[in-house]
Amino acid sequence: MTKAWWKEAVVYQVYTRSFQDSDGDGIGDIRGIINRLGYIKELGADVIWLNPIFKSPNVDNGYDISDYQAIHSDFGTMADFDELLRRAHHEGIKIILDLVVNHTSDEHPWFIESRKSRNNEFSDYYIWQNGDNGDAPNDWESRFMGSAWKYESSREQYYLHIYTDKQPDLNWRSKFVRESIFEMMRWWLDKGIDGFRMDVINMIAKPEKFSQNTPRPINLPEVQEYLKEMNNAVLQHYDIMTVGEMMDTEPELAKEYAGFDSNELNMIFQFQHMRLDHDDKYAQWRLHPLKLSKLKSIMSRWQEGLDGKAWNSLYWNNHDQPRVVSRFGSDTEKFRERSAKMLGAVLHYQQGTPYIYQGEELGMTNNSNFYRLGDFRDIQSLNAYHEWVEKNRELTPEQMLEALRRGSRDNARTPMQWDNRPNAGFTTSDIKPWIMVNPNYQAINAEKEIRDGNSVFSFYKQMNRLRRLYPIIVYGDYQLISPEDEEAWIYQRRFEGQTLTLIANWTDREISREIAARDERLLQSNYMDDRGAYLRAYEVKVYLNKN
Numbered sequence: 001m002t003k004a005w006w007k008e009a010v011v012y013q014v015y016t017r018s019f020q021d022s023d024g025d026g027i028g029d030i031r032g033i034i035n036r037l038g039y040i041k042e043l044g045a046d047v048i049w050l051n052p053i054f055k056s057p058n059v060d061n062g063y064d065i066s067d068y069q070a071i072h073s074d075f076g077t078m079a080d081f082d083e084l085l086r087r088a089h090h091e092g093i094k095i096i097l098d099l100v101v102n103h104t105s106d107e108h109p110w111f112i113e114s115r116k117s118r119n120n121e122f123s124d125y126y127i128w129q130n131g132d133n134g135d136a137p138n139d140w141e142s143r144f145m146g147s148a149w150k151y152e153s154s155r156e157q158y159y160l161h162i163y164t165d166k167q168p169d170l171n172w173r174s175k176f177v178r179e180s181i182f183e184m185m186r187w188w189l190d191k192g193i194d195g196f197r198m199d200v201i202n203m204i205a206k207p208e209k210f211s212q213n214t215p216r217p218i219n220l221p222e223v224q225e226y227l228k229e230m231n232n233a234v235l236q237h238y239d240i241m242t243v244g245e246m247m248d249t250e251p252e253l254a255k256e257y258a259g260f261d262s263n264e265l266n267m268i269f270q271f272q273h274m275r276l277d278h279d280d281k282y283a284q285w286r287l288h289p290l291k292l293s294k295l296k297s298i299m300s301r302w303q304e305g306l307d308g309k310a311w312n313s314l315y316w317n318n319h320d321q322p323r324v325v326s327r328f329g330s331d332t333e334k335f336r337e338r339s340a341k342m343l344g345a346v347l348h349y350q351q352g353t354p355y356i357y358q359g360e361e362l363g364m365t366n367n368s369n370f371y372r373l374g375d376f377r378d379i380q381s382l383n384a385y386h387e388w389v390e391k392n393r394e395l396t397p398e399q400m401l402e403a404l405r406r407g408s409r410d411n412a413r414t415p416m417q418w419d420n421r422p423n424a425g426f427t428t429s430d431i432k433p434w435i436m437v438n439p440n441y442q443a444i445n446a447e448k449e450i451r452d453g454n455s456v457f458s459f460y461k462q463m464n465r466l467r468r469l470y471p472i473i474v475y476g477d478y479q480l481i482s483p484e485d486e487e488a489w490i491y492q493r494r495f496e497g498q499t500l501t502l503i504a505n506w507t508d509r510e511i512s513r514e515i516a517a518r519d520e521r522l523l524q525s526n527y528m529d530d531r532g533a534y535l536r537a538y539e540v541k542v543y544l545n546k547n
């Protein structure tokens with residue numbers, strides 16, 4: 001398999017708003033990241049992915065951009081960004097940015113012009129349709145609830161918004177739209193950034209006609225045309241990495257989007273493993289217990305399906321998912337550390353590029369202290385409450401609050417826990433941060449974790465170091481052992497005559513699994529001693545054979 005730096009890299013995701021506040025306004029900023037570069041280096045990450053840092057009215061925390069080439073004033077200035085890029089590169093750390101081009105903000109100058117009339121330079125920059133007998137063009141729903149169409153009286157037409165009505169969808173059929181986007185991308189790449197994470201990129205293509213039963217616009221064939229065009233016009237001229245966020249995508253299709261010879265993207269974020277505990281009707285607002293065999297089967301399908309043909313991204317967490325240790329592990333005092341390490345190892349020893357979401361390396365948990373609706377900030381959560389409690393009256397306020405406590409994206413967005421000072425050291429003043437700090441910061445914080453050689457942080461640091469030393473971790477193939485096992489996850493990797501075996505106890509009980517590990521040595525584990533076939537709660541062991 002061809003080697004590439006982005007296959008060997010470990011990516012650290014920084015949600016700037018919640019990472020580190022340097023000027024005491026309760027909001028994280030770019031200077032805060034500069035001050036913490038040493039931490040990211042110490043962890044051993046190679047790339048930082050920054051969630052959107054651009055000018056934005058902020059209805060969806062920056063995923064509604066009003067100027068792609070300006071920094072949000074909450075976060076600092078372009079000079080701050082330039083300094084971050086320079087200092088990161090100096091430390092050997094690359095930076096990739098979020099590319100949000102399925103939609104803009106309705107306050108973007110393109111939309112301000114577009115909504116004015118049907119015949120100006122920007123009229124076709126968005127998806128405008130006539131109504132259907134005085135009603136919306138079709139029954140599509142916004143992903144954040146309600147109709148996906150909004151009427152605009154100045155044009156006597158509706159515009160499409162897959163997300164909130166302040167996030168109108170761009171019209172990729174227009175050559176001018178594509179060229180404007182490509183030009184903006186070149187502008188950032190010429191500045192020296194190292195790639196893009198592309199937001200909901202498999203939704204950029206829209207049908208030509210919108211009737212009542214037109215299916216939702218995901219993975220239309222034109223997505224690949226646009227990506228190839230983008231690759232030709234922009235991506236292939238730079239030594240960068242690209243990862244596309246792609247809901248509802250199967251390995252077969254991923255082989256095309258992220259195929260080694262496809263000339264589209266380097267890898268994609270798939271969602272199949274994030275949906276297994278979801279409810280059919282209430283999605284993440286009603287989580288069900290996870291069946292391990294299902295999770296193994298899905299993730300192994302991605303491992304085996306892409307091997308040698310395309311490249312996987314590996315993630316449990318990001319800014320849209322509740323914290324994994326609370327979700328798939330155990331956030332009790334007794335098992336939090338062990339299960340956080342086990343989850344980390346099961347993920348990072350698979351084939352692909354691992355992504356660590358800020359705080360995951362500390363075993364940060366969901367925030368059980370979100371009491372009232374007013375504690376939540378996320379538009380998706382607030383809209384869902386409105387829909388299920390106030391509009392449909394299908395759930396009681398208590399039921400919905402409980403659902404939000406477990407499933408809300410805000411669980412990932414509480415401030416990074418740096419130390420045991422007030423506000424977890426997130427901000428320099430005693431102002432209230434923009435979102436509540438998780439009250440468990442006295443027990444779980446970076447300062448404490450760095451000092452402790454047995455912490456979750458130290459475990460992640462060691463994984464990152466081992467990844468550099470053993471190419472098998474990056475390039476080895478993957479084979480699942482005993483797929484039906486509901487308690488243990490065991491897999492093997494093979495590369496140039498070596499074998500790596502990972503054995504994980506997914507439960508909080510002791511179990512026993514006979515595995516031939518005789519002439520192998522233990523590379524990493526979350527317990528001090530090796531008791532062979534006997535596996536303690538959440539125990540994980542990684543063996544490498546000796547030759």
Ligand code: GLC
Pocket residue numbers: 060063100163199200245319320
């Ligand atoms: C992606 C982002 C999410 C955002 C949405 C709309 O899914 O990760 O945070 O709300 O796109 O841009």
